[in-house]
Amino acid sequence: MSAEAPIDPVATGNALVAARSFADLPAVHTLLARLRNQGRPVWVTPDGYRPFWAVTRHAQVVAASSDNATFISSRRLNLMSRLQEAAAFKGGERYGAVLRTLVHMDEPDHRDYRAVAQPWFNALAVRQQMGSLKELSEEFMGQLAARAGADGVGEIDFAAEIATWFPLRVIMSILGIPLSDLPLMHRLTKTLSAPQDPDFSVDTAAGASMFDSIPEFTDYFLAVIADRRRAPRNDLATVIANGTIGGAPLGELEAVSYFITMAVAGHDTTAAAMAGGCQALAERPEAWARLKREPELLKSAAEEMIRWVTPIKHFMRTATRNCELGGQAIRAGEAIAMFYLAANFDEEVFDAPQEFRIDRSPNRQIAFGFGPHVCMGMVLSRLELTTWYAEMLSRVESLAMTGPARILESNFLGGYKSVPIRFRLAGGQVNGSSI
Numbered sequence: 001m002s003a004e005a006p007i008d009p010v011a012t013g014n015a016l017v018a019a020r021s022f023a024d025l026p027a028v029h030t031l032l033a034r035l036r037n038q039g040r041p042v043w044v045t046p047d048g049y050r051p052f053w054a055v056t057r058h059a060q061v062v063a064a065s066s067d068n069a070t071f072i073s074s075r076r077l078n079l080m081s082r083l084q085e086a087a088a089f090k091g092g093e094r095y096g097a098v099l100r101t102l103v104h105m106d107e108p109d110h111r112d113y114r115a116v117a118q119p120w121f122n123a124l125a126v127r128q129q130m131g132s133l134k135e136l137s138e139e140f141m142g143q144l145a146a147r148a149g150a151d152g153v154g155e156i157d158f159a160a161e162i163a164t165w166f167p168l169r170v171i172m173s174i175l176g177i178p179l180s181d182l183p184l185m186h187r188l189t190k191t192l193s194a195p196q197d198p199d200f201s202v203d204t205a206a207g208a209s210m211f212d213s214i215p216e217f218t219d220y221f222l223a224v225i226a227d228r229r230r231a232p233r234n235d236l237a238t239v240i241a242n243g244t245i246g247g248a249p250l251g252e253l254e255a256v257s258y259f260i261t262m263a264v265a266g267h268d269t270t271a272a273a274m275a276g277g278c279q280a281l282a283e284r285p286e287a288w289a290r291l292k293r294e295p296e297l298l299k300s301a302a303e304e305m306i307r308w309v310t311p312i313k314h315f316m317r318t319a320t321r322n323c324e325l326g327g328q329a330i331r332a333g334e335a336i337a338m339f340y341l342a343a344n345f346d347e348e349v350f351d352a353p354q355e356f357r358i359d360r361s362p363n364r365q366i367a368f369g370f371g372p373h374v375c376m377g378m379v380l381s382r383l384e385l386t387t388w389y390a391e392m393l394s395r396v397e398s399l400a401m402t403g404p405a406r407i408l409e410s411n412f413l414g415g416y417k418s419v420p421i422r423f424r425l426a427g428g429q430v431n432g433s434s435i
C-alpha cells in the first residue's frame, strides 16, 4: 500500500501530456516521483487524449519493453491528442499511412527491417567513424575557441551554437547528405521532434502535428534513395536504399521512414544529452576539474549525462492480452506510456538519483530503451559524447553558466534551446598564439 495521496487521473494526465511540464525540471521530477511512489502503473485520463497507464518504475519499464509480444508498438507509440491522432492516423488505428519506422513496427517485420541497418551500427562499424568524429570535434572546438578574447575567456550559447549542430553534422555525414542541406535538415528535424514548442511550433491546438513536415521529408529522401540505387556509395543512405526484405527492396514508405528516423533520432537526442551534460558540468566546477584530472571517467560521465537528461521522455505500447505489470492488471487494448525520465531516477535502482555523479557505477540507465527496440544508435551516440568532451576537456580550463538554461517544451523528445556558458581556454592558447 502506498502512503501517497491518491492520484487525480485527469489533473495528473493533463500534467503528463503537457509539453510545458517537461521544460520545468523540478516540477516534472516531483510529478514523476509521486507516480513512482504509487508502486504500480497509474491510470490517467487527460483531457483531449485517449487514456493510458503511466509506467514510471525502472523494473516495470524494463519488463514491458522486454515483452513485445504482450506490449506492441504499432498501435500507439507516443502521446498525441485525439485531434493530432485523427490527422496522423488518417482514420485508421495504425500509423501506417504516414510513417512506418522501426519503432512503429512489431515482430516479425521489426526484426527483418532492423537487420537492414543494424550491422552498420555495431560497435566495430561505429568505431570506424572515430577519425571523422575527432575531426568534427576539432572543428566545433575551433568555433568555440574563436569566441575567446585575448585573455582566453569567451561566451557562447552551447546548446544553440554547438550541441544542436554537432550530432546533425555527424548523422548527415554518415548518411552521406551534403553539407549544403544543413539548414533544411535542421528545420525538418525540428518540426518533427519539437512540434509543441512555441519557438518551432505548428498549431497543435488546431490539430496540426509533427507529421506536417513529412511530405517535404519524403520528397527529399525519395531523391536520395533514387540516387543511391542508381549510384551506390559508401554511406548509410546506400545501405538503406539498397536494403532488401525477403529479397525485395524496402517499400517507399518504409525506406523514407527509415531515413526520417535516422535524421531525427540521430540528431536531437544526442544534442540534448550533449547540452544538458554541459549545463551539469558548468554548474559543477569540481566535476569539470576532476574530469580534466581523470579523463578515464569520461565514459561514465557520458553515461551519467544521458541518464541525467534522458532525452526521450516516453514511448508507448499497447497490451495485446489481459496481463499484469508491476502488480497492476492491464486489459487487452489498453495503452501504457513508459516514462524513461522517471525510470532513470528510480531510487530502487539508483543511489541518490538526484545527484549528478560523473563516476556513477553501476549506471543502469535506460534512456536508450530496452529489449528488442533498444536504440540502434547508442554506440554512436556514446562515442559522439566521449569524443566531443575529450576534445573540450583538453582545450577548456573551466566553464560556468552565465544565465538560466532554456529547455524545449516537449513531452516526447526533450532538448535544450539555450545553455549560455562562459569558458576559459586552457593554457591561455587562443588560435594557436600564447597569451
Ligand code: HEM
Pocket: 065, 073, 102, 103, 104, 114, 171, 261, 262, 265, 266, 267, 269, 270, 273, 306, 310, 311, 312, 315, 367, 368, 369, 370, 372, 373, 374, 375, 376, 377, 378, 380, 381
Ligand atoms: C542520447 C541519444 C539517444 C537516445 C536517448 C535514444 C533513445 C532511443 C530510445 C528510447 C529508443 C527505443 C524506442 C522504443 O523502445 O520504442 C530508440 C530507438 C532507436 N534509436 Fe535512438 N536514441 C539516441 C540516439 C540515437 C542515434 C544517434 C541514432 C542513429 C543515428 C538512433 C537511432 C535509433 C533507431 C533507428 C531506433 C529504433 C530501434 C528499433 O525500433 O528497433 N538513436 N532510441
